[in-house]
Amino acid sequence: MKPNPAACALALLIPLAAGCASGPAPSSGRVDLARMMALHQDIPDVALEGPLGSRGNPIRANGAHGQRDYLARLRCGDGRAPRFDRIGSIGIGPYxxxxxxxxxxxxxAPQRIVTMDLYHCVEETRAIDGFEIVARVVxxxxxxxxRSDAH
Structure with missing residues (x-):
């Protein structure tokens, strides 16, 4: 009997995905991926450190669309939008x-690294230091x- 390639790939990916989650683990020692990936309905009351857009004070965004939308609405000193690209996931943040x-x-200008957290219903409205931010048009x-009342 020939192995199913999709089943083999899934069997390899599940342990890798669990190994990537390095946040706080429940008492059983297992990572609760559903809890980690659940969206914050309100702004969590946590201590933030550093400037907006740093690892200790990440930009709150609603999904990957929200991350790209926030960055596309930033404006440089000349009024133009900056170039941006995703580096990757870096670990668990303050939220x-x-x-x-x-x-x-x-x-x-020199490149900057901006840290974002995409698991929020209440998105960041302030610009990071050195930038302006324009209103969302679309x-x-x-x-x-x-919830529909989360902004």
Missing amino acids: GKMLDDYRVQCEG PIPRFGSC
Whole structure:
């Protein structure tokens, strides 16, 4: 009997996905992925450290669309949007969720690393230091189980 390639791939990915989650573990020693990936309906009351957009004070976004939307609405000193690209996930942040780092760069300026947390219904409205932010013109899809009254 020939092995099913999809079943083999799934069998390899499940342990890897569990190994990537390095946040607080329940008392059983197992990581609760559902809890870690659940969206915050409100802004959690946690101690934040550092400037907005740092690992200790990440940008709150509603899903990957929200991350890209926030970065696309940033404006450099010349009024133009910066270039940005996703570096990858970097670990668990102060809200207890996985963080992503993005490279952000204005023309002729050094690149910056901006840290974002995509598991929020209440999104960040302030710009990171050195940038302005423009209003959203086109609504983006809501990610996950956000209530319609969450902003």
